[in-house]
Amino acid sequence: MKHDLSICIVTCSVSDSSVSRAASRHAHKTLSGLVQSLYFFDADENPPLRVDSRKIDGVSKEYVSLYDQASSSDAVLLCYPIYCYTASSTAKAVTEILGPALFRKPVATIVAAGSLRSHLACGDLMLSMMFEQETLCFPKSVLVTEGDLEDSVFTEEASRRLDNLCRDFCDFSSRLKGFWEK
Numbered sequence: 704m705k706h707d708l709s710i711c712i713v714t715c716s717v718s719d720s721s722v723s724r725a726a727s728r729h730a731h732k733t734l735s736g737l738v739q740s741l742y743f744f745d746a747d748e749n750p751p752l753r754v755d756s757r758k759i760d761g762v763s764k765e766y767v768s769l770y771d772q773a774s775s776s777d778a779v780l781l782c783y784p785i786y787c788y789t790a791s792s793t794a795k796a797v798t799e800i801l802g803p804a805l806f807r808k809p810v811a812t813i814v815a816a817g818s819l820r821s822h823l824a825c826g827d828l829m830l831s832m833m834f835e836q837e838t839l840c841f842p843k844s845v846l847v848t849e850g851d852l853e854d855s856v857f858t859e860e861a862s863r864r865l866d867n868l869c870r871d872f873c874d875f876s877s878r879l880k881g882f883w884e885k
Contacts, residue, residue, distance in 0.1 A: 724856065783813075788821055790814075812829065815848065
């Protein structure tokens, strides 16, 4: 069953061998069978992002386009690495720029880290989005590590976790569709 949803997927890794980018591609494949439309944005394929007081007015056209896509999407999936038990600087910068586009919008996270002990690190960014933009953060997240990949493909268990997140996030977002427009 396809949901009448548009989802914006944003991958925030700038590493060549990125586990979070691999997870975003897996999610894209899964979501393509679940929703009407997808937009995919890879920070590594775009100019570096710096945040200052100008916010969206001070960024490149690629990030303005991302902002427009996130604004018009029904939901956003953020995929990013965890470094030193916190979200990457790119993920923080992207959510800062997207700020108003995330107002009362469902957002889910897939994070990649070197350690399973990093699973709570996505909470920092989620709290910031909830308090600053009233973002409707999906209460389930998936943490993947290099150990979840075998020959650049996710293990059956990791694939199951990623697929379940995508399905559950679609259900969650469908129920909240239009709330952010109020």
